[in-house]
Amino acid sequence: MLCAQGVAAPLMLSSLLLQLVRANLPSGCLIASDILSCTNLGLDQVPEELPVMVATLDFNHNRLERLEEGGFAGLPNLDTVRLAHNQLSRLTPGTFRNTSNIRHLDLSSNQLNIIEEHYFQELVGIKELLLYNNQIVRVESKALSGLSNLQKAYLSHNRLTDFPFFSIQEHANLTTLDLSSNRMPNLPVKDIEALKEKIQNGLFLHNNSLICECSMYGLFKQWEYRGFTSVTDFWEEHTCLIYGEQRAMVRFLKHVRYFENCKIKPPVKKISMEAYAGDSVMLDCITSLKGKHLNYSWVTKTYGYIAPPFSNNMLQMHPNGSLEILAVQTNDSGVYLCMVQNHQESSNDSLEVNVTVHTRRQDSEPFNTGFTTLLGCVVSLILVLMYLFLTPCRCWCRKQPIPATPNLANECSAQSSILTPTPPATEGPGRKMCQSRPAVTQQAPEIWTTRAFPQ
Incomplete structure (x- = not known):
């Protein structure tokens, strides 16, 4: 009962405050x-x-x-x-x-x-x-x-x-x-x-x-x-x-x-382009002027004024006014201004193309370095796993006695231990030879054999 009263008290207080607020409002x-x-x-x-x-x-x-x-x-x-x-x-x-x-x-x-x-x-x-x-x-x-x-x-x-x-x-x-x-x-x-x-x-x-x-x-x-x-x-x-x-x-x-008599500065439309060094870039001279008697020209900071007919091993200007940069370089970045004139109607137009040239090496080198490092790590891990699990002799650590009579198979197994104080002679790296030994007349001590690793 007390708990219920404790919960109801805040609710009643909140309701009272709301009523007071409403009472002061129209x-x-x-x-x-x-x-x-x-x-x-x-x-x-x-x-x-x-x-x-x-x-x-x-x-x-x-x-x-x-x-x-x-x-x-x-x-x-x-x-x-x-x-x-x-x-x-x-x-x-x-x-x-x-x-x-x-x-x-x-x-x-x-x-x-x-x-x-x-x-x-x-x-x-x-x-x-x-x-x-x-x-x-x-x-x-x-x-x-x-x-x-x-x-x-x-x-x-x-x-x-x-x-x-x-x-x-x-x-x-x-x-x-x-x-x-x-x-x-x-x-x-x-x-x-x-x-x-x-x-x-x-x-x-x-x-x-x-x-x-x-x-x-x-x-x-x-x-x-x-x-x-x-x-x-x-x-x-x-x-x-x-x-x-x-x-x-x-x-x-x-x-x-x-x-018609107003001398109005022609509006300049601006566009931007991006390219990579070595690419062929086509700069289209977009204009609202119509007709068959349009004259195109370009102004660039590197090559200066360009008007048709124009063509060399770097630039080529097409009949429709487009300017092609055959193999763009980083120093070709900048603003290219195209101007169009229609002398018959005494009208003109212009377009600014802002070209930005990027170098591919700057983008690809960090990726190549990281990829090479990752590939080297993966190859190293694979070689370690092959070394651990794909060796030709699979002898697991176990306890076994040496027989009293010569046994070539067991002797090979005993000689393969890398924990033996005096390792047996081998011929060539990784190749083990089994040699005959005189018979043992007394009980030989037990030794622990483990998995053989290549030398």
Whole structure:
């Protein structure tokens, strides 16, 4: 009975604590494991007391107008906060104090106007930030610069007219930045080109109010040529305004004739190849240009400028523009630039091939040495086993008397012992001779015979 009471006491205490927690939460909130959901309850503020063990807070679809300073402090397991579809217009300084464990924050579909520097500075571990469908007109330069773990940021469907691209140049983990459906008329092309390639690949800028001009067009054409997701997934949504007129909107990736007079640096596609010394390597000049009047040429650090017809004992250039290295060597490693021109259409293209040549000996010698050592050990072991078990004489250690009369068979057996103080004479190594001896008239002492080993 006492044992049963001892077990029931903690259960009753746990149930009481749970009831107390529920008593401090608004009616309609649900607790499931480490998730607290208080959605669509018409709340105008976050409850002051929250369960300590909670990891996910969901207050979507309420009427929250402000968040109190330190309102989420004291929740060591807090990972996800969902505050979408509320009426938040700004964040109080210190809102996310002592919440460095938050990884996902959803503030979408609110009324935020300016993303100030202090909003997210405590969220050093944030990975995903959702700010789309607000009324944001400006993002301050240091608002995102300290979020080194940030991977995805969504700011589409706002009122941004510019963005501090220079503030995210050092972000090592950022792969997605959605700035689509805003009001940006111009882009700082140089700042964008200075971003890491993986950021450019996930930088979405479609459905803005971009004014048609050559540098903007050249940026997106390079992204298109390199197959960046930000362009290929929304190819027709990339639009610009001719002379800034809203009525003169054009899908500039689809209708390229508006940019025929632009002197655009041809995009350079880059590929890498690996080969072993002595192999024949074919460098294909891949191009998007079509037609029968294409002129190919190559530029290499070792052989310089190469144009057809060209052939020697080292290189051979084929009619389709491919360059073959007949027996590549380690000093042939480097960048090979292929240039293609179509003089009739005044268009050109280029391709960089980065060739890395390895030496086979460096890869095979450690294996050969190890294999030889292992093979030597195996052969030695086999020889030892043959020596121990495959000798011609199989005489096992046993006790036997020497007969009184000469017996050639027993004498051979006795003479074969390697433990005999005076070993018998033999003829030739490993060969034993049995010689006649005078008869013994008295009882001979017993001796121990063992297995004979070759001499």
